[in-house]
Ligand SMILES: Nc1ncnc2c1ncn2[C@@H]1O[C@H](COP(=O)(O)OP(=O)(O)OP(=O)(O)O)[C@@H](O)[C@H]1O
């Protein structure tokens with residue numbers, strides 16, 4: 209599904225190299241976790257994959273089902289099935305959450321040459337998904353993320369993911385700031401979407417989320433590289449001992 | 460209405476925007492209609508003023524009024540205080556009167572109507588039955604009305620070409636007709652109110668308009684009557700080198716209510732065209748008028764060639780107690796906009812509101828705002844202005860709030876937000892505030908922001924293309940004003956916002 213090979217990226221207007229050769233492969237049907245110290249390049253990886261301005265890829269490649277992601281506009285990557293749940297979801301004043309969701313869903317459908325959803329169909333779909341995430345109708349009417357609590361913003365990201373049904377879901381610290389119940393809801397949301405033709409890349413600092421979403425593979429990122437890859441046990445080890453041992457081991 | 464159906468409706472509106480954006484070219488109304496026109500010679504002098512008056516079969520007093528205005532105008536000079544760079548206008552190189560030839564004689568059926576004129580109406584989205592009425596087909600008025608209840612008066616270049624639903628409105632005692640007709644048929648009303656809100660010599664353009672206006676709409680709502688439908692005027696400048704000087708006079712008698720819509724379009728032309736309208740609204744005790752404008756005159760091309768120079772004087776006089784006026788404007792077009800719809804709050808407890816979206820893209824220049832003149836006690840005014848600048852455009856909000864010594868316990872709230880797209884455009888806020896008594900209060904809030912890169916990226920990551928994302932964000936920014944518009948207009952306005960910002964990124 210997602211293949212990242214030797215990806216190097218620097219800041220566009222500064223001589224600062226952030227990604228220094230990320231290599232990673234997430235096959236369809238699998239859930240991979242990325243853990244790593246603050247500032248190691250986890251969010252940057254997700255931004256470079258989704259095409260945010262401000263970064264320059266200096267080497268390496270990234271493909272989604274064989275399509276070269278780095279050649280595409282951000283909206284094309286989205287239509288191709290890449291979704292990013294933001295670490296810090298953005299507020300858009302005056303734009304109703306519902307309007308936003310529908311505009312997004314239809315824009316993607318259009319880009320893929322599919323029929324747009326009618327207002328009725330869409331409303332039904334949103335209500336259904338919102339209910340499972342415990343998002344009330346009031347929140348759907350409010351402007352996108354404006355005045356949402358931290359946890360509400362994160363749940364809203366998962367709602368968007370559930371509606372857009374992407375192929376490749378990248379979740380950047382979606383668990384941060386969630387209370388225990390909300391964490392459950394988010395995990396359930398992710399698990400409900402798990403399927404043989406979908407893959408997840410879950411960036412997290414905590415084992416807690418991984419208790420609910422069983423990852424197939426865990427990667428450790430440090431200083432712009434994946435330094436270690438292992439099974440679910442690797443996350444438990446980090447939880448117990450921190451990164452010091454692992455970092456010492458890889459030098 | 461349950462909250463969910465409510466939600467559904469709003470969704471429909473937004474969807475419309477998106478589709479319209481996808482389907483439209485950059486200036487949808489830019490076609491030119493080859494209709495045989497009858498012109499008065501170029502230039503302006505007393506003879507032209509007399510000719511316009513004579514063509515409209517005006518009484519003597521009207522001609523005198525015009526001549527007085529003309530003589531006044533000759534003494535005046537162009538206002539220079541606006542933040543506008545206005546190329547030299549040669550007032551002698553304009554036509555001041557043009558009308559479709561086919562209007563000279565009343566057609567018997569649609570077959571006799573100039574098909575080009577009908578095509579024009581069709582492009583304006585006016586339903587067939589109303590097209591017939593507008594084209595002046597005899598007997599068309601007697602046929603049953605369409606479901607869509609908006610009475611339309613269409614002004615084509617200098618001449619009002621027809622008004623719909625006249626009979627039905629007449630039943631309620633409402634007069635809605637071309638002002639040329641009102642001058643002949645209702646001289647007592649016209650004489651009493653014309654120039655009573657915007658005096659001839661108010662400014663250079665109002666003086667010019669008073670001398671040469673050839674048509675426009677006239678509305679009278681009798682005491683206690685709520686207009687059963689919205690009244691609307693479409694203005695279109697079609698003929699080349701022709702200035703349009705329409706005059707609108709609305710009188711809302713005691714306890715009445717009317718919502719009035721004004722829409723404007725013009726063809727694309729390389730040479731700039733002049734538009735100098737005057738709108739006067741008189742509101743008596745307990746009456747209320749809502750006046751909404753969607754102004755979409757041709758803005759000129761990317762390099763600033765052509766376009767409409769829009770110099771407009773609009774003013775409402777809340778002449779008696781508890782009179783209420785609400786101006787809502789969406790200004791997307793024109794190369795130059797010079798426009799300050801104002802409220803004179805003369806009656807005690809009278810209220811004035813001004814909601815505005817002004818978009819300037821490419822080389823457009825907009826200097827627009829409002830004046831709130833508080834004269835009566837306990838008067839209230841509210842100003843919500845949303846200025847959007849893109850390309851190399853300059854957008855100025857100019858507002859004046861004056862609370863006089865006798866206007867005790869009055870209040871004004873002003874909110875003035877500017878949004879910039881790109882870094883070559885400008886936004887300016889010029890508020891003048893005078894409060895002359897201690898019991899009144901004025902609040903002014905102003906913000907300037909840029910379309911945020913993070914917002915854009917967030918939208919794009921969800922699959923929304925850049926232009927659509929900008930339209931979405933801008934419509935969100937201007938939402939308070941869009942919501943103040945009648946539903947039908949709100950939809951049109953949303954898509955206009957999107958269209959007028961096309962090409963503003965990248
Ligand atoms: N636009 C930027 N300008 C300056 N520095 C940047 C920018 N983007 C990223 N960086 C730097 O790159 C490094 C990696 O940042 P990134 O956000 O990817 O880390 P992270 O692994 O997601 O950390 P965290 O766990 O704290 O979220 C950091 O040192 C950060 O300061």
Ligand SMILES: [Mg+2]
Nearest residue numbers: 250251252295
């Ligand atoms: Mg991060």
